[in-house]
Amino acid sequence: MKKIFFLLLGSSLFSLLSFGQLDTILALQEVEISAEKIRKQPVGTQIEKWKTSDLAALPAQNIGELMSAETGTFIKSYGSGSLATSSIRGGSAGHTLVLWNGFSLQSPILGLLDLSLLPLNSVEEITLQKGGNSAIWGSGAIGGIISMNSQPSFGMYRSLDVKSTIGSFGNYNQEVKIGYGELRVYGVTKMFYQQGKNNFKYFIAPNFPKRQQTNAEVSQQNILQDIYWKIDKKNNLVFHFWQQFSDRNIPPTNVQTRSLARQKDRSSRLMMDWKNVNETYVLQGKAGFFKEHLDYYDDETGLISLSDFSTLTTEFNGQKFWKDKHKLHGAITHSITTANNDGYLESPIENRSAIQVSYFFQHNNYKFQTSVRQELIDGKLVPIVPSIGFDYSLFSWLKFQGKVSRNYRVPTLNDRFWNGGGNENLKPESGWSEEATLSSPFKIGKSNFEFSLTGFNRNIDNWILWAPAPGQPSWSAFNISEVWSRGLEPRFSFFYKNKKEEKSLAIKVDVGYDFIKSTNEVAMELPRREVGEQIIYVPLHQAFGRATLSWKNMGLSYQHGFTGQARGQYGKLDAYQVGNVRMQYSADWKKCKSTVFFNINNLWNVNYIVVERRPMPGTHFQIGIKFSFNNYLNICET
């Protein structure tokens, strides 16, 4: 389930429909007093947020599936268990910034992140914020930001959650979450194991036997450790550690006889966060060390491609506030990345430094925020990026928001250093974005309604493409293209709850439609581009709808997504509609909770593809059970 947050509305309008995960309902959610808070307040734009309890009630396993099913975001999925990247508001995969506790998870080598490698249970909160946000978060925040945030549950003395899921095509998931602590120290260990064969059968043509997918096995292991320590009234110290092992075979395309390719991803991420909270100011120091390997092997051709990077990021930021009306925030960030890649002549070292300042003002029925950021990459200044946004509430039933920002994405290490086309003189992709939202929330009896309409416009210049270079045998990276994206995003929400009690009848409906025109503005022969032509893998029309019904211990939800026709590398991609169902039953046992659930994915057994030549599975199932044993301040006694 999802909670739509409109900043002005606050969270009161849509009280969270929860299937009642004890851990999060009863635990004292920490009120975030952070120097980062101002950065996370999306003035002038909207944010969608999912908490642990929401995530637990979704059929999705990873962030790619969550975004695809819940937000109408176009997720370019190469198939079950395979690579998934996002396109938000007509941007490329590198135009979605993914943050883990405020630090970018993007691979500096590829400039993107595989969303299928981000399990939902790795954090306690996930947010999606569409629109440009480089003035606050820097490179890559052009189409939108997916933010993964860990949050403590102080006072949750002991807790254990165990969830097992089995599904079609040999899929098996096991999750274990152990929480321990007291009022000043809280630790949580999260483990996640997933394996699958993904040997589904797919449609070829009428009167042809179905073909079974091969070489599609995946396995993934994650272990995460969060430790929160309230040192004293003013000082907090937090550690996060995340180790991931992912092994998967790369299945053949539907026009490939076989594949013997496989990919290994290994990542280790360590982060430390210190906060000093005072009455009128907050200081914060953060450091993160990320090391990742991506190794690709093709046993048929003997091809081996090995790459790895290490990034050390340090950040110091502070916030000053005056009676909550004015807030001033500043941050200085530095990161150093080293990378190794078979394709590089030498191992490059990239230094990035940035300074960022935000000012926030709130008064009665309006909010205002302006930010500016200047980044320096290996001694070169990227364009200075400002942003200005406001929220204005005309009436209780009519809100207006708007934002103008300049945004950028720096070239990837491959774009800069690949031996055979890499171009060290590339400039960042950059451009201006504008957006405005009109929303109207109102209530009739026990029913809450909200209509909203967002319109946006964005021009990105110096768009990086690899193209043939005159007199060169290889293709090379150039700042060659311009892309103009604009669109409309109408949304409708309905929420009804019979009584205030948790188990009362509740109905929630969300419907959305995205019209996104994202066009090339520079004609090219190779890669072929025409002026005014929609860029590849951005459908002009997308729509989603979902309805959730909960009553007593039961829950039933249905999601339906429509993805319009799009252009691919080789030709047109047909439109498709996919529906998913989830049924859930919860039972209390000795004041602790067990939940069984059953998911039907691709309910209508639609034959579709998202990425050319990559078949998707027909109807498939998951069945699972979750036990939560909690010892929360002695309320739950087993």
Place this chain on the structure above:
Amino acid sequence: MTKIFTLLLTLSSLLSFAQTTSDFEIYPIGVDSFLNGSDGTNLFSSGNISLDNDYNSMWNSWTGWAISSGTDISTVEFSNLSTINGTGYDGSNNYAVSFSSDQTIMHLDGDAAGEVVAGMYVNNLTVAYNIIKDGNQFSKKFGGLTGDDPDYFLLTIKKYLDGTLSSESVEFYLADYQFADNAQDYIVDEWAWVDLTSLGQADSLAFSLASTDNGNYGMNTPAFFAVDNVVTSDGVVSVENVDAKSLFEIYPNPANEFFILKNLENGNAEISIFDMTGRLVYNADANTITGNQNEINIQNLAKGTYMIKVLSNEKVASQLLIKQ
């Protein structure tokens, strides 16, 4: 005597269609090796043709032509420059490989310049053959999902003459899946002769590849093909075969250590001596045989019967010589 008559006939026919075969065997690269320009060579020559190579030392990549003696008929990698049957034409060692997303050029040199090219043998490389057959992560298996897609991999050969690219062309399907009956679909997997006489006279030939598997980034099928035994005309198609008595005299015959060649035509002459197996044992070009009478030393030749061929003033004639 029958033998000699046969030889005469053979020589006579060779001379009247004087041709040179470029077989790339002059490159001593051994077995299962290649020259891709990394040694600094940017032009490969064999017989009367030459082939450009563009090698980028920084990126270790090349386009244009390479000389290969590859024998690897299984590795599906762009670095494997072997033909699908692992040899040159007729089991020979060397052959030429073309690789370009655009077009490659074969220059006609010397006597072949401006003349008709008879033809050449072409073949698929292991990498292209297998990717057409099985596909990979980027390229499709020909026939597609159902096997019914009318796919093809087409080599088109045009000519340049006096700086102008011809509109006429010769097309050769390196793979053709356009048949209604899929059982007839094929990928070329052995050396196949391509007749180029219909192109007429040419200064150079231009080769380009097309496939039905294309994307925004161009052709997905690997842009390779191999060439061997390019047969060029030597510019002597106008040479008149004449009776020996009208062109030259030799004496003494039989000869012992030398004989005198008396050129009855004005001007220079080229003389070639062949043994009875047709092997060239002596050659003196028109710059050496300049006077009216020349002494040709045959001390080194074994005793036996030889064929003397003389070319002078676009006339050619042959006569037998006996060495004692």
